[in-house]
Amino acid sequence: MAIHDKNIRLMHIASFLKSKPKGASFKEILKHLEELYHRESFPKDLASSQKTFDRDKKLLLEMGIEIKFKRSTMTYQVINDEFSESSQTIFDNILLLNAYKQTENNSGIMIFEKQSSRGLENLNGLLHAIQNRKTISFNYTKHWENIPHNKVLEPYALKEFKNRWYLLANEVDGKDFFLKTFGLDRISDFEVNSKTFKKQDVDIDKLFVNSFGIISTLDKIPETIVLSFDYEQGKFVKTLPIHHSQKVLIDNDSEYRIELILVPTDDFYHELLTHTGRMKIISPENVKDKYFEFIKSAKK
Template sequence: MELRGYEVGLSIRTLQRDIKDIAEMFDVEIKNYRGYGYYVDERSEETDIRYQELLMNFDLLTSMNQNSQSVGFILPEHHRPKGSDSIPILISAIKEQRFVEFEYILVRKGNKLISKSVKPHFLKESLGLWYLLAFDEHDTLKAYGIDRMQNINVADKTFKRDETINPDELFKHSYGIWDDPSMPVEEIELSYSSLDGKFIKTTPLHSSQKIIIDNDTEFRISLRLRITNDFVMALLSRSASLTVIKPPSLRARIREIYKEAIERNN
């Protein structure tokens, strides 16, 4: 830590707890060679990548602290996502398998407040915002925007965590946080200019993205996912050169949005 420019000084109990958490989350084993100190045990190439991610994330998180030595050369956003201060509390509730109680803002219903008591299972980041994935009173897994949660309280009441859930499968066919299993998974084909293609190649729209054409005149890709509002909004962000090849329903939907926008701005 001293080599990386950070102050050191913590209890043995805290160190042992952190070493255990690092091993569980990043598959990085830290050992103590008596008389010499601590060292990171030999690891595979895959584990080494996760180790580098750990160090990078540590640098980024500490840069948010004005007292950090990194603040002079890391420039975070001037605004932090609303509710992000609640993340440590929610992580603790997830690990301890405790119910979380809060008031939730229903934006689409005039900012109406409702009371919720849920079983927290995961935290998910999407498009710069954080969401709590939790089972509600009907044992339905739902996503709650942390920016819309108020008066958060971790209850003494505990629950048994559902270990059968595969987090990698939860949003496999979705863009962003909205996943509606009742919606079909569709084959999508999109065409862009070669310039826009350079950006889309660097930052794919979805994990299913495959390149069909990549030349000086066209960049064409295929995708396989549910066509949610979040996905449509993402397409509009680079619509200057977008051509929807298929499906026809998506092409018509984009055309209608263009038509209404022209009428509003005529």
């Protein structure tokens, strides 16, 4: 079986069992895969044998998804799901792509948000440059200037935020090493240069561990922020956490209260504004004051 088909099978097995908290028998799993074969025109061996399924379990375990067999009910259950956030995103995107392929000849079934270019046409070249330590050059146009500036950079990583991708790179002619962010959608005339560079030892994750968005807050002290949401809005925040540090303090029929540990930036306050009218800032006072400054500015 092609690697693509095997990956699709693994994802469908994991998704199916995640949707069955009480578990499912091998017969039910097999039936689900067979239905996918008939519905989506996958190869016949998508519906795997018990031997193949046992191999699938081992592969899923390597991906962080542990499936156990419960002999008392003769069912399989997902008992541990440590799929990384980045892996989950890729997992979800493949499932979306596969679903789109099924419906592309039937408009109106899957309605995607209309978006302008995200600059992903340069993705392969950027990855090649990062992995091979090649300098890159391109013209970069800031939103507020509308004038392209030529940049020669040492690329380090790519970061996603709010469905946009950003390049983290150091300017070659900069006096000091400093990783800046560049939106991929504002890049033109992209080139990978033959010149290589010596990569600095940088912990990219550490740069953003206390950040919300694409602004690094490495040298700033994070604050403990407590937010309270009404019941309905709380359900939304529960399923789509604001930040990876989110900790639940109260969860009942009248309030959903959380604690965040981060450095508040403009991106963070913009996020809070999307919850205006259904959220209260409990603490600290400086975050509350800054939030009201944004509201007053919006009223003007």
